Amino acid sequence: MRELIDTIRKSKWATLVLIILGCVLVFWVQWNASEWLAPLHLQSRSLGQYILKWLLTFIPVIIILLILHRPSTILESLGLKGSILKGVSFGFLFTTPLYIGFAIIGKFNSELTFIYVLQWCLLAALIEEILFRGFLFGQLFRVGKFGFFWAALLPAVFFGMFHIYQGHDFLSSLAAFGVTMAGSFFFSWMFVAWNYNLWVPIFLHFFMNLAWALFVVEGTENAAGGLISNILRVVCVLFAIVFTVFYDRKRNKEALNIPVFKI
Numbered sequence: 001m002r003e004l005i006d007t008i009r010k011s012k013w014a015t016l017v018l019i020i021l022g023c024v025l026v027f028w029v030q031w032n033a034s035e036w037l038a039p040l041h042l043q044s045r046s047l048g049q050y051i052l053k054w055l056l057t058f059i060p061v062i063i064i065l066l067i068l069h070r071p072s073t074i075l076e077s078l079g080l081k082g083s084i085l086k087g088v089s090f091g092f093l094f095t096t097p098l099y100i101g102f103a104i105i106g107k108f109n110s111e112l113t114f115i116y117v118l119q120w121c122l123l124a125a126l127i128e129e130i131l132f133r134g135f136l137f138g139q140l141f142r143v144g145k146f147g148f149f150w151a152a153l154l155p156a157v158f159f160g161m162f163h164i165y166q167g168h169d170f171l172s173s174l175a176a177f178g179v180t181m182a183g184s185f186f187f188s189w190m191f192v193a194w195n196y197n198l199w200v201p202i203f204l205h206f207f208m209n210l211a212w213a214l215f216v217v218e219g220t221e222n223a224a225g226g227l228i229s230n231i232l233r234v235v236c237v238l239f240a241i242v243f244t245v246f247y248d249r250k251r252n253k254e255a256l257n258i259p260v261f262k263i
Helices: 002-010 012-036 047-068 071-078 084-105 114-143 148-161 170-193 199-214 227-247 249-256
Strands: none
Touching (some): 012 047, 012 148, 047 071, 084 199, 170 227
16 A cells, blocks of 8 residues: 555656546535535535535545645645745735725625625635645646646636636626636746745735625626726736745746746
8 A cells, every 4th residue: 555655646647636536526525515414404605514515525635635645744735834924914915906996996895794704705715725726736736747837727727617606697607717717827826936835825815805895896796806896906916926026036036937838
């Protein structure tokens, strides 16, 4: 068994197969989790149901990580040993244009609750970044040594699929898929550029989610957004990219020269 695990760890194609298997299992568990949890009589989309569904979902993820890594190195492989303070600070800094713009053109959401912020802003960002960036992208890019585009493509597609439900018709669902897929590539690059500190994309994601929830602005009822909200979102992305490139030129010179299409 030990020899088999060592062989798998040395094979990029075995890593790819495991990650694809992980994607399939994640969707399968998410699809069936509500039915499995039905005997508990939890309220649909409640915090308790949300947490339990994701705990079930991460079981196959943890098993695959234990195949690819020694237990003591799993957190590092996911990028969770980086500076949390740096993640909070720069995550908020990069989203300031969004808050300033929304405060001017929108109005404060007086119906916002702490539970909503905890569940759909913080936990959603934490879980999605661990799954899509730390696990899917991170293992393909850092362990499998696939080029950035190929390593980021699979999690981007799955990330987009996870947000299709936010559309109310075909076009809005397609828009939600496209916007979140593009966002996935951005978050993956930020993960690499910040020396695999997953807390930076986690809190960047969180503060974007929070701005979407904190203000009532046309288009923010789903992930696709409206014209003005997307302009502000693009400004945040460009600000984050430019700042990241010039924050540490020596380090980010390497981030700009990463292999893109290597197979």
